[in-house]
Each structure stands twice: as C-alpha cells, then as structure tokens.
Amino acid sequence: MRSDMIFTLAAMAALLAAGLYGYLGDEPFFLTLAAKAAIFALAGAGLNIALGYGGLVSLGHAAFFGIGGYAAGILASHARNYEPLMSWPVELAGTTSAPLIWIVAMLAAGLFSLPMGLLSLRTGGVYFIMITLAFAQMLYYFAVSWPAYGGEDGLSFYVRNELGGLSTMDPWSWFLICYAILAVALVFIAVLTRSRFGLALTMARENPLRLGNIGVAPRRVLLTAFVISAIVTGLAGALYADLNRFVSPSMLSWHMSGEIMVFVILGGVGRLGGPVAGACVFILLEQVLGGFTEYWQFLLGVALIVIVLMGSGGLAGLFERTGVRKAAAHG
C-alpha cells in the first residue's frame, strides 16, 4: 500500500514536470501531449477499477470513452449551431459549459454501463470479455452509420468548451484542468479502495462464494464497480473530445478498448498509479519510437511482452520489487 502511494506520487510528479517543461520551454505541442497523457491516465484509472480492483476483464471500455466524447461533441455542436437538442416534449438546448458536459458525459456512460454490466456479469472469464466487446462494437457501428453527427467522418467543433473564466484553448490551462481532474479521480479511487465497498470488492474478486456466504451478493458489488469504472472512463472521453475538438467513431472502436487496457497493464493492474505511469510511458514510446520508425507499435508490443513476462504489476510491480530489495539491503 505504501509503495503504491509512493509510485503514484512519483508518476504524478513526472507528469506535472512534463507539463511544466512544456510551459516554461514554450512548447505547446509538448503540453498537448502531457494533457493527452493525463486524459489517457484517467481513462485507464477508470478501467482499473473494474479490471484491477474488481478482476473484470472488460474489452468494452471504449464504449464509455466514446460515449463521453460524443456527449461533449453533441452538446457543444448543438450549442454552437443554435439548434436545440430536442424540442419535444421539452425544449432542451445544447451547452458549451464544460462542467455540465462532464456531468452529462458521466451520466450517459454510467447509464449505458448498467445494462451492459447486468448482462455481461451473468457470465465470466472469456465470455465476459466477448460480451463487453460486443456492446462496444455495437455502439461503434451505430456511430459509423448514424449520419446526424458526422457518421464515419466524425464530428468537429472549433473551440474547447468553457470552464468559468479559464481560457481552455490555452494549452497550459487545459493541461492543468486535465491534471487536476486526474488527481481528484485518483484521490477518489484511493478513498474507494479503503472504504467498506473497497473491502467487499477485493473479496468479490478473490472469493465471490465467501462474499455471498457472509450475506453480500457479489454481483451487486461487481456491477457497482463496473458502473463507477464506466463513469470515470466516460469523463476521460469528454476531456479527450475537448482536447482534439473532434470526436469520431474510432473513440468507440475495440482498438481503443485495447489501448486503454494497455495503459493499465503496462503501468500495473490494481495499482493506483499504474494507469498514470502506463499512459505516460505509452505516449513517450509513441513519440520517441514513432520518431525512428512508423512501426513503433511493433516495438511497443515487444516492450509490453517484456514487462508482462517480468512479472505481474507492470511498472508499479517492478518499482515494488526494487523497493523491497533496497529495503532488504538496508535492513
């Protein structure tokens, strides 16, 4: 637990340092990358609640990421075009207010995750993976074939949404907003894992039969975790849409689900700071290796294999083991 906390703080400090470097060195591209890392980390932190703490291998989290993205995109585009979202039975206008958009994104992702979780939790193992994947793909094809919001071409909006008096188009402010939201989410997850619910979730993952035996239905606990997980990833989707001022069906594709899972596994499954480290390293590799070769994802694959083979826990696990070895050497 303590090593997890140190690792989390270290990963967050590194991300902040990257942002500061971009700000002081006046490199807006670098700042945008740092903001992207923070958003990906948030998406991974969401998945980590289901995957790491609940043991639910979801290959459908792109659904929540994309729902969050489309919630932001649709609300903003209506507001900018002065078209109401709907005029019957009540008139509902779009909005460019970021907090409102975030809330809608989280609600939408949470609502969608409810039937998805209910159905997929009836199964386990590889079937759970397939059903979550199927749900996400269903949405993906829906988005591709639905012409109202750009279909396959996606939907762009020209200005980021508004948050109080902050200038969200300024890369430094935008990075800080994303970073602050990530920090709040991590604190929330840390609190969650130390609560009564967190304890029950650990038991649901490790021994559901026993949890039922002490009077708690494991499926209710897992479903709750799945919904919370979707809400966090949905929020990340809304931020991602704002970052790019663009949403497209690719946010919903299973490729995206896989990428979010890579952040978690690379950084450390079930480790608070795992997704932060995973997303940062992913983007770093993408930039550095991508500079050498177009085939950087091949090298990413190699890196992933090495890290997984070196033992569970990804980068966070590596950190724990070196920490233990050092403590042993000193003691």
Place this chain on the structure above:
Amino acid sequence: MVEPLLTTRGLSRGFGALKACDGVDIDIRAGEIHALIGPNGAGKSTFVKLVSGEIAPDSGSIHLLGKPVGTLPMTARAGMGMARSFQVSALAPSMTGLEHVVLALLQHRGGVFHFFRPIARDTGLKARAEEILARVGMLDRATIPVAGLSHGERRQLEIAIALALEPRVLLLDEPMAGMGAEGSARLAALLNELRGDMGILLIEHDMETVFALADRISVMVGGQIVATGNAGEIRSNATVQSAYLGDAP
C-alpha cells in the same frame, strides 16, 4: 416444546444416479450442538450445501427460524442468521484475517455499500473484530494476509468469520480437519462455550470429539439418516455399529 431453529423435511438431492441426500429430516434446536456423522461420501457435505443455499434441493423443505428458505439465495439465508464454515477454507489470499472478520461484521452494521469513509477509522468495528479473533486464538496473526497463514490458522479464521456473522444457526463442516491437537482442543472448548448462544450443526470425523461435545448425534449413511440420539443411544445403536462404527456383525 420450543420450535427448532432449523428444520429439514424430506430433503433430497441427486447427482445423476447417485442420491447424495435422500429424504433427510433433521432438527437443530436452540442451544444444542447437533453432530452429523457418517462415512465418507454419506452426503454430509451435500446436506450442508443444501441447507446453506449453495446448491438447490430436488425436493424437500428447509425452515430457518420457522420460515421456509428452500428457494432463497445464500445471501438471504445469511441475512436471516445462518453462518457456515467451509470444509476447504474459502478466503481471499490478499486480505488479512482482520479484514475478513470486519467484512463479515458489516452484515449487521449497515452493509458494504459505503464508498467514502475509510474502514480503518471505524475503531468500534476493529475492536469487535479483534475480540472475535482473540476468541479463536488468532489475534496475534490478525494483520497477516491469508496467503501467509498456515492451514490450521485458516481453519481458525473460518470460525472467526462465522462468529462475526452473529448467527442463530452455525454450520460447521469438519472445522477441525488439519488443525492439529492444540487447535482442535481450543476449538472444542470454544464450541462448548458457544453452545448456549446458537444452534450448531457439527460435521466431524473424530468420534472422541463428537461424543464429548454433541448434545445429539445424527448418523448419515448413503444419503439417509439412520439414527438420531444422544451419545449413549448412538453408541449402543446396532444399526449404527454395523453401518458405521466398524463393529462387523
């Protein structure tokens, strides 16, 4: 006469051609230790699974505190005051003994759907859990993850979890298996202490323990109860002797 805490009538369950439980009638009265003995494969563990709700019966009824529970899920029966220890320890490897007991205590203390308050701050909960762990002799090992506990210690923890549920009916499936002499003696003393507080169904192979502890004994052979009575009656029962206690006719 006071109504028994737990009653089964005609409880049956087959697996293919095998009748693991075949019309079992058992009563567990308040304050008694009721031992269930019988050779391996007699259907004792199946009976516990049926009563606790892990598997569904083919026919027959189960009443807990006078209410039919035969179709209720395991969680509901646990909520009504039934606790069970597993024959093979069923624990979460990364959690400590203290965490297991705390989680079990939550059943009667507002449940687990609380997301913000750190559980470590709940000192009342922790004190109660430590009290229970002390009772089974596990207090000094309370903060070690289960993965680091010995087999016997896990058995003790099983009992502690069952006690934390504050049950009216306690089902113990071979609680002493693999516990060692000292552990068994401590558990026997503990069961003796608990006798007045709840009804206990005890499945146990060690006859000495059974005859010393049990108020009543039921003997199960081939899925059926062949005799029920106190220690003296069971010892002298001819059917039991031929079927189980090994005195060949």
